Amino acid sequence: MNGNLDVLKDTGIEVRNGTIKRYIKRNEVIPEGEKVFNFPDYILLPGFIQTHVHLCQTLFRGLAEDLPLLDWLSKRIFPYENNHNRKSLEISAKIGLCELQKTGTTAIMDMGTMRHQEVIFEEMIKSGMRGFAGKCMIDTNGLYPSFCEPYEDSLKTSIEFAKAYHNSNNGRIKYAFAPRFVLSCSEKLLKETYSALSDFEGSLFHSHSSENKQEVEEVRRITGKENIEYFNSIGVLGERTVFAHCIHLNDNEIELIRSKKAKIAHCPSSNLKLGSGVADIPGYLNKGINVSLGADGAPCNNNLSCLNEMRLASLIQKPKYGSAAMSAQEVIKMATINAAEALGIANETGSIEPGKKADLLLMDLNGINNPLNDVDIYSSIVYSADVTNIKEVMIEGEWVISNGESVIYNEQELVSEGKEELKKLIERKNTR
Amino acid sequence: MNGNLDVLKDTGIEVRNGTIKRYIKRNEVIPEGEKVFNFPDYILLPGFIQTHVHLCQTLFRGLAEDLPLLDWLSKRIFPYENNHNRKSLEISAKIGLCELQKTGTTAIMDMGTMRHQEVIFEEMIKSGMRGFAGKCMIDTNGLYPSFCEPYEDSLKTSIEFAKAYHNSNNGRIKYAFAPRFVLSCSEKLLKETYSALSDFEGSLFHSHSSENKQEVEEVRRITGKENIEYFNSIGVLGERTVFAHCIHLNDNEIELIRSKKAKIAHCPSSNLKLGSGVADIPGYLNKGINVSLGADGAPCNNNLSCLNEMRLASLIQKPKYGSAAMSAQEVIKMATINAAEALGIANETGSIEPGKKADLLLMDLNGINNPLNDVDIYSSIVYSADVTNIKEVMIEGEWVISNGESVIYNEQELVSEGKEELKKLIERKNTR
Numbered sequence: 001m002n003g004n005l006d007v008l009k010d011t012g013i014e015v016r017n018g019t020i021k022r023y024i025k026r027n028e029v030i031p032e033g034e035k036v037f038n039f040p041d042y043i044l045l046p047g048f049i050q051t052h053v054h055l056c057q058t059l060f061r062g063l064a065e066d067l068p069l070l071d072w073l074s075k076r077i078f079p080y081e082n083n084h085n086r087k088s089l090e091i092s093a094k095i096g097l098c099e100l101q102k103t104g105t106t107a108i109m110d111m112g113t114m115r116h117q118e119v120i121f122e123e124m125i126k127s128g129m130r131g132f133a134g135k136c137m138i139d140t141n142g143l144y145p146s147f148c149e150p151y152e153d154s155l156k157t158s159i160e161f162a163k164a165y166h167n168s169n170n171g172r173i174k175y176a177f178a179p180r181f182v183l184s185c186s187e188k189l190l191k192e193t194y195s196a197l198s199d200f201e202g203s204l205f206h207s208h209s210s211e212n213k214q215e216v217e218e219v220r221r222i223t224g225k226e227n228i229e230y231f232n233s234i235g236v237l238g239e240r241t242v243f244a245h246c247i248h249l250n251d252n253e254i255e256l257i258r259s260k261k262a263k264i265a266h267c268p269s270s271n272l273k274l275g276s277g278v279a280d281i282p283g284y285l286n287k288g289i290n291v292s293l294g295a296d297g298a299p300c301n302n303n304l305s306c307l308n309e310m311r312l313a314s315l316i317q318k319p320k321y322g323s324a325a326m327s328a329q330e331v332i333k334m335a336t337i338n339a340a341e342a343l344g345i346a347n348e349t350g351s352i353e354p355g356k357k358a359d360l361l362l363m364d365l366n367g368i369n370n371p372l373n374d375v376d377i378y379s380s381i382v383y384s385a386d387v388t389n390i391k392e393v394m395i396e397g398e399w400v401i402s403n404g405e406s407v408i409y410n411e412q413e414l415v416s417e418g419k420e421e422l423k424k425l426i427e428r429k430n431t432r
Numbered sequence: 433m434n435g436n437l438d439v440l441k442d443t444g445i446e447v448r449n450g451t452i453k454r455y456i457k458r459n460e461v462i463p464e465g466e467k468v469f470n471f472p473d474y475i476l477l478p479g480f481i482q483t484h485v486h487l488c489q490t491l492f493r494g495l496a497e498d499l500p501l502l503d504w505l506s507k508r509i510f511p512y513e514n515n516h517n518r519k520s521l522e523i524s525a526k527i528g529l530c531e532l533q534k535t536g537t538t539a540i541m542d543m544g545t546m547r548h549q550e551v552i553f554e555e556m557i558k559s560g561m562r563g564f565a566g567k568c569m570i571d572t573n574g575l576y577p578s579f580c581e582p583y584e585d586s587l588k589t590s591i592e593f594a595k596a597y598h599n600s601n602n603g604r605i606k607y608a609f610a611p612r613f614v615l616s617c618s619e620k621l622l623k624e625t626y627s628a629l630s631d632f633e634g635s636l637f638h639s640h641s642s643e644n645k646q647e648v649e650e651v652r653r654i655t656g657k658e659n660i661e662y663f664n665s666i667g668v669l670g671e672r673t674v675f676a677h678c679i680h681l682n683d684n685e686i687e688l689i690r691s692k693k694a695k696i697a698h699c700p701s702s703n704l705k706l707g708s709g710v711a712d713i714p715g716y717l718n719k720g721i722n723v724s725l726g727a728d729g730a731p732c733n734n735n736l737s738c739l740n741e742m743r744l745a746s747l748i749q750k751p752k753y754g755s756a757a758m759s760a761q762e763v764i765k766m767a768t769i770n771a772a773e774a775l776g777i778a779n780e781t782g783s784i785e786p787g788k789k790a791d792l793l794l795m796d797l798n799g800i801n802n803p804l805n806d807v808d809i810y811s812s813i814v815y816s817a818d819v820t821n822i823k824e825v826m827i828e829g830e831w832v833i834s835n836g837e838s839v840i841y842n843e844q845e846l847v848s849e850g851k852e853e854l855k856k857l858i859e860r861k862n863t864r
Contacts, residue, residue, distance in 0.1 A: 059804060061802070061803045061804065061816060062802075062803025062804075062805070062807065062808055062811050062812055062815070062816065063803070063805075063807065063808075065760070065808055065811045065815075066755050066756040066759060067755055067756070068754065068755045072755075095800050095804075098800050099800050099801055102800070269747065271751070272747035272748060272750055272751060273747055273750060273755065273815070274750070274755050275750035275751055275753070275754045275755035275756075275757070276751065277751045278751055301815070302803070302811070302815040302816040303801055303815075303816055303818070304801075305801075305818075312747075315701065315704035315705055315744075316704060316748070318704055318705060318706070318707035319703070319704060319707055319708065319709045319710055321707070322500065322707045323498050323499050323500045323504075323705065323706050323707035324498040324499070324707075325707070327498060328497070366847055367843070367847070368527050368530050368531050368534070368843050368846055368847060369531055369735055369736075369737075369819075370493070370494075371493045371494025371495070371734070372491060372493065372494075372527075372847070372850045372851045372854045373494070373495075373851065373854060373855070373858075375494065375495065376494055376495075376497055379494050379497045379734070380494055383494070383497075383705070383733070383734040383735075384493060384494065384730075384734040384735055386735070386737075386818060386819055387801075387818055387819075387820060388819060388820065411799070411800050414800055415798055415799070415800060415804070418804045419804045419805065422804045422805060423805070426805075
């Protein structure tokens with residue numbers, strides 16, 4: 001697939017120093033001494049980019065079932081996150097990164113947790129993953145008061161992390177300030193966080209908004225406004241703002257997002273599983289709003305595969321908008337170039353174009369679960385593909401998945417260490 | 433899991449002559465000479481049962497995208513089915529059966545096609561699959577007139593197939609008469625088909641109903657009634673009737689299905705992908721109606737995995753009914769014991785109980801995509817599992833999947849033969 005997602009046959013690319021140099025044809029003579037990887041029956045596409053994930057939550061998969069958002073947070077997720085130590089956070093990040101890469105994701109925007117954020121950055125760097133992360137900012141927490149810190153500490157440590165990690169790993173890692181959501185952030189925190197963006201070129205403001213009706217009511221009770229109207233009224237809505245969810249928006253909020261060029265990270269599995277609702281994505285796209293995809297956290301999904309999110313993002317809109325709505329090609333765009341644009345990194349990733357980084361995905365769509373001709377590659381990817389079709393994944397010219405297996409991690413070791421650390425974390429939580 | 437889907441730890445089963453004899457404990461001494469399969473970390477559950485699939489359509493995966501039901505049928509599926517020969521139908525069935533078994537399905541109810549139905553039966557028998565199939569009956573076809581046959585032929589050949597195959601393969605195969613839907617069947621055909629049930633004990637009446645709003649309108653225009661009211665008025669609604677879809681039902685139709693004990697096969701992927709709608713399954717279950725699951729055909733899904741259908745069946749109801757609706761355990765029931773009851777074969781399959789056939793599934797839920805503790809096995813299966821977690825599948829005491837690979841089929845050969853036959857079928861279609 002080229003930069004417009006057109007399918008080019010019998011074509012490959014030259015990669016040098018992690019960068020895509022040019023397209024090459026199948027019959028081109030390659031000079032001796034060059035490394036050649038030949039996958040004649042595979043589809044080469046840009047790696048998937050997910051604009052909203054929570055690596056810190058991977059350890060809690062399956063431990064927060066059948067709850068709506070606010071209970072899910074107060075009864076499970078906040079108490080679990082509150083008991084992370086460096087070791088449990090490290091393995092949580094590793095398992096998440098491994099699953100993300102194995103399912104074809106080469107860049108993410110992560111919402112971190114309140115403590116030990118350096119662990120997330122270090123693990124992202126070790127994994128080779130491209131993307132944004134940021135310490136989760138919480139300075140008021142009516143849902144779970146003990147998971148909270150003073151406003152000054154939250155801001156100060158966030159800025160320290162931005163100084164330490166923004167543009168680290170040779171520019172592959174960037175900082176996204178991460179005030180969790182209106183209900184856990186003072187107005188002062190939100191405003192000063194937004195101001196801090198100007199000191200870090202290319203950094204982002206990453207939060208949750210309008211996910212759940214109870215949350216929206218509570219925001220209205222506290223601020224007298226809807227989420228997006230409130231964000232706008234305090235001046236934190238702009239083109240560097242990315243909000244996860246945005247299910248329950250009124251017309252004015254949609255217009256505010258459009259006119260201020262804020263971005264929406266759509267999380268269809270999570271939105272269904274927590275019973276939050278179905279966001280009107282075709283409506284948003286129709287207005288020209290940038291919408292990208294995210295698996296959210298493992299405990300509200302319960303996978304991190306972009307394939308699941310693409311399939312669902314397409315399927316759930318069709319009963320309302322008709323069977324032609326949200327075409328396969330459109331959701332692939334959401335998972336690649338739209339996401340790169342949302343993150344402000346479309347100059348370096350999100351499509352296969354000379355000059356961009358070699359963040360690539362090779363899929364073998366010749367399984368018994370795939371179509372038997374290649375009349376519609378997009379449909380093969382979105383509607384029929386599963387993890388077994390994802391064979392090779394490269395980030396900036398380095399293989400992270402080879403023949404479906406992680407090059408970086410030993411999966412069995414991750415799982416057994418994860419079990420161990422989860423057991424200890426639950427003990428810490430129960431003995432507090 | 434035992435017959436109530438309770439999770440028993442450190443437990444196995446004794447299987448003899450294809451039948452489950454009794455539970456055994458991990459520490460039990462096994463007499464020498466007995467074959468022992470030891471999977472200490474796997475979950476043993478009943479094989480999945482899908483009550484609505486179309487093996488004949490597997491070849492057409494990816495060839496009928498972004499269309500609503502009636503266009504999907506008239507422009508793509510009927511023309512394709514109409515050009516099946518024995519060979520193309522054989523490979524279509526094989527690929528479908530292989531995918532179904534690989535994803536844990538041990539019994540199906542298949543809607544066949546108009547010609548060469550013997551091929552479907554022979555392939556089901558060779559694969560070891562349990563279940564029902566039947567020649568598709570079409571004696572009027574306004575959507576695609578050339579895919580149609582006289583009423584007498586349709587009924588006569590159906591009865592011949594029932595005589596030949598009902599209770600074949602030692603009772604593993606049964607006949608389900610398969611009038612396609614109201615728009616393709618005369619009243620006479622529907623009535624006489626239903627009468628034929630009495631000659632074949634345990635046979636079923638399998639059709640589609642109330643899938644799409646246009647279809648419902650057209651049925652109303654032709655019969656003056658809603659689908660289920662029409663079926664009832666001509667006397668073909670009863671406990672041996674299984675309808676796929678049932679999305680657009682009025683209160684009276686729901687009450688008719690309940691009181692007549694007809695069964696509903698819910699196909700969530702297909703219903704979303706064709707833009708048909710979201711069936712009110714919690715409402716139906718609440719009234720005591722039996723609801724089971726089906727992947728429908730490959731061109732409207734585009735997979736045949738019961739894992740996808742279970743996850744979606746749960747997720748799509750939660751925005752309306754709340755995050756606790758359609759629990760993981762409930763959808764596993766729909767995919768196992770409810771389905772066996774719908775098909776009238778709960779005495780022999782659908783749960784792990786002494787005396788039932790050994791139709792079994794072993795899942796390894798220790799992947800990086802699964803929860804790290806076993807606090808909720810149901811959630812692991814429904815929300816996090818994918819095909820890589822399905823390791824061993826047995827039907828009536830014989831392995832059909834071993835370590836994730838088909839024992840019956842060479843997958844690569846299936847795919848290359850499928851490509852070949854699809855190419856020829858498309859040529860036949862285009863040169864007609």
